[in-house]
Amino acid sequence: MTTLPPAARGASVTALLVSHEGSRWLPAVLGGLSGQTRAPDRVVAVDTGSTDESPRLVREALPRALLLEAPATSAYGAAVRAGLDALPAVDGPDEWVWLLHDDSNPAPDALEQLLAAAESDPSADLLGPKLREWPSLRRLLEVGVTVSGTGRRETGLERGEYDQGQHDRTRDVLAVNTAGMLVRRSVLESLGFDRRLPLFGNDLDLGWRAARAGHRTIVVPDAVVFHVEAAHRGVRPHQIGPAGYQRGERAAAIYTLLVNGSSLALPFMVVRLFLGSIVRVLGLLLVRAPGEAVDELAGLVATYLRPWRVLSGRRARRRASVVPAREVRHLLAPPWMPYRHGLDFLSDIASAVVLQAGDVTAARRARNAAPAETGPVSEESQNLPEDTGLLARLVSNPAAWVFTGLLVAALLAARGLVGTGTLFGGALLPAPGSAMDWWHLHLATRHDTGVGSTSPVAPYVLPLAVVGTVLLGKAWLVVDVLFLLAVPLAAFGAYRFLLRVTTSLPMSLWGAVAYGVLPVVTGAVQEGRLGTVVGTLVLPWLAHAALFLGPEHDQDRRRRAAWRTSLWLALLVAFVPAAWLIALLVAVVALAVGLRGRGTQGLAAAVATPLVATLVLLLPWSVATWTHQGAASWLFEAGLPAPRLAQQLTAWAALTGRPGAGAPGWMALGVLLAAVVALVRPDTRAAVLRAWAVLVVALGLTAVLAAGTFSTANAPTGQPLFLGFPLVLAQAAAITAAALAGTGIRRRLSGSSFGWRQPFGVLVVVLAAVAPVVSTLWWVWSGSDGPLDRGRATTIPTYMTDAAAADPVDGILVVQGSRERGFTYVLTRTPGVRLGDDSVLPSTEDQAALTHFVEDLATAPEPSDVAGLTGLGVAYVYAPRPADIGLVGNLDSVSGLSTGSAGRPGDRAWQVEAAPTGADRPSGSDALRGWLLGLQGIAVVVVAVLAAPTRKVGR
Amino acid sequence: MNAAEKGARRRAASRPRPRLGRSAVAPAALVLLAAVALLITGALGATPQPDDATTASGGVVDHTTFACPDQPAGRRDSVTTDLGLARSPSDVTPPSGGALTAGSVDSTGRSVDLARGSLSRVSSDGGPAVDATGGSAAGLFGFRTDEVTGRTLGVGACPAPRARWWFTGAGAGLDHSSSLLIANLDPGPAVLDVHVLGPDGVVETVATDGITVAPHSVRRIDLADIAPQTDDLAVEVSASRGRVVASVTDSFAAQPSAQPSAQPGQEWLAATDRASRTLRLAGLPATSSSSTLLVANPSDLEATVDVRVAGKRGTFAPTGLSTITVAPGAIETVDLARVLPKKEPVALRLRSRVPVVASVRVTAGSDHAYATPVSPLVGPAAAPVVPGLDTTVQLTAGAVATMAAVVAYDAKGTRVDGTTLSIDATATAAWSPTKGAAYLVVTPSADAGAGTVHGAVSYSGGGLAAVPLTALPFRVERPQVAPALH
DSSP states (O other), X not given: OOBOOOOXXXXXXXXXXXXXXXXXXXXXXXXXXXTOSSOOSEEEXXXXXXXXXXXXXXXXXXXXXXXXXXXXXXXXXXXXXXXXHTSOOOOOTTEXXXXXXXXXXXXXXXXXXXXXXXXXXXXXXXXXXXXXXXXXXXXXXXXXXXXXXXXXXXXXXXXXXXXXXXXXXXXXXXXXXXXXXXXXXXXXXHHOOOTTOSXXXXXXXXXXXXXXXXXXXXXXXXXXXXXXXXXXXXXXXXSSOTTHHHHHHHHHHHHHHHHHSOSTTHHHHHHHHHHHHHHHHHHHHHTTOHHHXXXXXXXXXXXXXXXXXXXXXXXXXXXXXXXXXXXXXXXXXXXXHHHHHHHHHHHHHHHHHXXXXXXXXXXXXXHHHTTTSOSOOOHHHHHSXXXXXXXXXXXXXXXXHHHHHHHHHHHHHXXXXXXXXXEEBTTBOOOOSSHHHHHHHHHOSSBOSTTOBOOOOOTTHHHHHHHHHHTTTOHHHHHHHHHHSHHHHHHHHHHHHHHHHHOOHHHHHHHHHHHHTHHHHTSTTTTTOHHHHHHHHHHHHHHHHXXXXXXXXXXXXXXXXXXXXXXXXXXXXXXXXXXXXXXXXXXXXXXXXXXHSSOOTTHHHHHHHHHHHHHHHTHHHHHXXXXXXXXGGGTSOSSOOOTTTOOOOOHHHHHHTOSSSOSOXXXXXXXXXXXXXXXXXXXXXXXXXXXXXXXXXHHHHHHHHHTOOEEETTEEEEEOOOOHHHHHHHHHHHHHHHHHHHTTHHHHHHHSOOTTHHHHHHHHHHHHHHHHHXXXXXXXXXXXXXXXXXXXXXXXXXXXXXXXXXXXXXXXXXXXXEXXXXXXXXXXXXXXXXXXXGGGOOOTTTTHHHHHHHHHHHHOOOHHHHHHHHHTTEEEEEEOSSOOHHHHHHHHHSTTEEEEOOSSTTOEEEEXXXXXXXXXXXXXXXXXXXXXXXXXHHHHHHHHHHHSOXXXXXX | OOXXXXXXXXXXXXXXXXXXXXXXXXXXXXXXXXXXXXXXXXXXXXXXXXXXXXXXXXXXXXXEEEEOOOOOOOSSOEEEEEEEEOOOOTTOXXXXXXXXXXXXXXXXXXXXXXXXXXEEEEOOTTOOEEEEEGGGTTTEEEEEEEEETTTEEEEEXXXXXXXXXXXXXXXESSSEEEEEEXXXXXSSOEEEEEEEEETTEEOOOSSOSSEEEOTTEEXXXXXXXXXXXEEEEEEEEEEEESOBEEEEEEEEOSSTTTOTTSOOEEEEEOOBSSOEEEEXXXXXXXXXXXXXXXXXXXXXXXXXXXXXXXETTEEEOOTTOOOEEEOTTBEEEEXXXXXXXXXXXXXXXEXXXXXXXXXXXXXXXXXXXXXXXXXXXXXXXXXXXOTTSEEEEEEEEOSSOEEEEEEEEOTTSOEEEXXXXXXXXXXXXXXXXXXXXXXXXEEEOOSTTOOOEEEEEEEESSSOEEEEOOBOSSEXXXXXEEEOOO
16 A cells, blocks of 8 residues: 555545456556646555456556456455455544546546545545546536436436536536546445445435435535446447446346335335336337347346345435435425437437438439539538528429419319318218227227118228327318328329439429329219329339338448338229239339349349338238228228229220219320430330339229229129229329429430431420410319218217217118119118228128118018117118108008108108117127237337338437 | 448448349338229229119018998899908918908908818908908908899999099989998098199088098998089098098989980999099990090199000001190090991090099980099909809900910809910900809019009990909018118
């Protein structure tokens, strides 16, 4: 043991340096120790079994220091204990110990300032310096620490805060870091370190116990120590494996809280820490940090599985404490602190997403700007703000003008569809009262519609429910937005996609408008074809996501693109199940082409992932619909089959993409001509051919599907499919081909002379350019002229729907039609069949008994028929106008029915006199559905997490 | 030469080739494929089917219920009630088995044994109400005959319950009085309204709305109680709940001045179910001393009624009869004595801008009968043959000439006479069976292109009566019913 010359009277200071594999920082630390303006009276160095040259460095730098060797397994507390044991006996309260780590370098006046503070504030027993980051030396690490209710170490500092003296106030704190801590030796010896906190959190525990024992801890910002936090950052080779740092920290935090907290709050804390940890684990999983999640969980489990440690720790503290727990509470972090961190966490994620989007934009901008701006850019121009303001940017942006124009056009075209009531008609059913109805429809395992069914609900109900919830539960708003703003929405997606593939603003805008009007020129909007409309909106986003599946992108990007493609494909298939077939064919073609070329590595996985994931994402339906509604339900798009609107698909209609009553077909010819001519241009041919391959796949599938008639179990009359989506896809491919070949076409046409080809090229360009403009004008001019209309969706009297809502057994049998044309009926227990309900209507086989009763009612009703109705849960019979006179006569006369009041003139209503029993309804529910729903929920979350931007994990 | 050089050579060698070389293969193939797909689409595209079916499916009737009018026989009356089970047409195969019961409306009824094709006499007490299921249901009919030999005759069909009944030609005066007999065969109560139209418009009646007829009971309403002192009335019975069998027994003094003490003639007034713009009245006997057309207009608009006569050689506009105007809610009487041809079976066709109901009251001697609206026959129809009287089948064709088979059977179902009547377009033909027949069956031609036929059976010579021919319950057209998606 060596004594350095004392620089101050009274106080005696022993510097206690613990080192472990610290040769990286030790020279600087030893230099700092030697250069102290007030040198410590003694130096004791304890090395815990370093395998590097740490002991040698200490010996060389401090030849007079006492160097002790401790086993490599020693905890920090044990090492300190060993150092203290080597000292002579305590000789008074003014004997201090200055704890130093091998990665903490004190500023030259650190000890002097600490001692000065100790002198001016004699009641302070533990003093801590201000810790700054090493090697940056400018950032603050800690100015005293405390602990929050969730066990988080609270420094009260922002992340990466620079030290500008903003926290320089000597104050009482719960604890100070052991790196640079000046502590009375008597206090340190009496309290000691908890042996169960080998590495982390022992300073917090020490400070907390000190406070309970009546000692004061203050932080002295004038004293500065630079700290690497080697253990915390995991940069030190250590006996705990790298994965152990996090869980060790977490376990220490939980242990510290449980042993030091007040006994009254203990049960609450046990529960809270458990739940909090689970929430954190889920949150970490959501941001794709499974390692951290496991650490979090392991830390919790490690503590909770050994409760006796906590109990014995509490016993020891109870003996030592003299101050009640509530008197140290003011040193703890305020209770709202964890929630603030939760908010910070969420905003971090949001900013990560925004940053990623910003990165993409910046990358695109850079790519576009690259040919124009070559050469170094001056420092000033880089730092200049890019533009003056949002408004100026919008005014100067042609895209903003185009989209504003489309929005105005959409409002003009919707002139006939605004007002009160619900949007429905054609293939579109009215939206339900609230998005909650969709949630209920999606989550229910058994549906009361009709005589009751266990059919899986159509997959599009889930996205509608989600969007409806976002729109404050207003289900009608979802339908309104989709149908009335279909054109601008579709155009926006197409613009984004085309900007990516063509890098030409004019061509992107042209293609965006040509694509945007597809929902209306195909007639999909006018006929209420929900599937085609949503399919048109989703398609560009799917295509955009699929662009990154190619081998030219890095591995992480492709993997995320595969999952993102899965999400978009699942959304598309939810509305247009036949799109899965198209995706399969496109994938096969892509693989076939890719196998011939280079860079096929991972292509198979990239294209197979979305196809398989889609099946899982649409789970209860994708499997169960085979047995309930039949295989053909995989071909019908969202919405009613609406056979009265259907017409035979002619070659002309398929060519021009007019499956319904849309715009005249010739308006599409300009685009089609351009798509064919696009094949001639050699330099863009490779990309154009890809678009053409998609076009051929779409038309081929159209040819196959148009030839057959298909039926589902609840609509057994075979009907041709509405092939809106495949034809939209073919049009989209044609537009993409034309846009690809049209990039830079002006320069090409004017730059070289082709003889007869030049005027021909100009003609094609003019025709193609005019086509979307003509279509847009047609759309605005004709408005929304079609079966789609806005009106009152419910004609069933309210007293009936109220009764049915109160008890589902009080069903309402709605009979329409006439003796000549045949009758149709619906047994409903809601104000009517709503969007999504049609998919869970029971099969005609299941309703055969009801059909028979309705036949009898329309023919020659007997009282037994009415009794049959009660067994199937029918309380009311309702015939909206024009009610068939024969049926009305029958129902008026049959015994067991009494006339009820109907809502409108011409409507007729009857009430079944006997109370409905519903006893004959088929019972049972699909037990598997609950599990499949759970699986779907997990799949959606997992795929969303996997598709999310990679979080930059920063420490 | 290494591989790279080889490749370079190959590329260099291929460059001078014409531009429509390999590079054009893929585009051309794709365009070709697209065109082929379009052509296939156009050639094979499926045509949509209308979701509302137009075909109604036929089924054999397996339950028939009806009731005969429940009125005790008068002192000099002989009342008979016959049930018959007509032979089924070739395209109907009635099921075997089945049960037939007959008895008063308020009882469960006794089982009746009735072989197919035969006629069986049952007790006339309390109706009877008849209920048949299974093999006994299809083709079942019943008639009640009230006869004072040589003087008066009333023949009435036993109708099935329904909700609406129109009787045109009832009366509530001194020389002409009618009673409404309403039977409820169902297990639930029936609630009905009775409306009466008189010569001066709708008759203000008392307590005729919401008449409740208890289950399995009969209610008799004398029209004199609700619309006194009116000779000519049209009566509507409409059930707002349940269904009933309604009959009107009508007694009319054909020669009030000549023989004040003479017993008035009795007749069962046949009903029609609703007012119509076109009415065909059939059952005018060839021999009559007077005939009066009664037209009632239940609508709110004035009716202008155009009358045509379907005679032996076709339909003509009768001379001396202009368009009849009927005020809203009123009943109009028109004397047809000078209008109709003598000694010729005729039928009338009425056309009006608004729906009307009508009948013709015919008198001969001291008895009377009514020619009531009939509908074109959609299947075999049956009528009794009253022994000792002239039974005449009168059939009128629609716009197309047609044929109808008329066969007379005895009570055991043995064919005793028959013919196939050829009827000219819009003309009326008549046929009478020989003696010994108990009932006759009229079967319209089922040939494709055959026209419609409608008609009635009239009885004369010692009493006057007529019953319209209505198709027997063999087949029931079940409309197509399907669950809808919305």
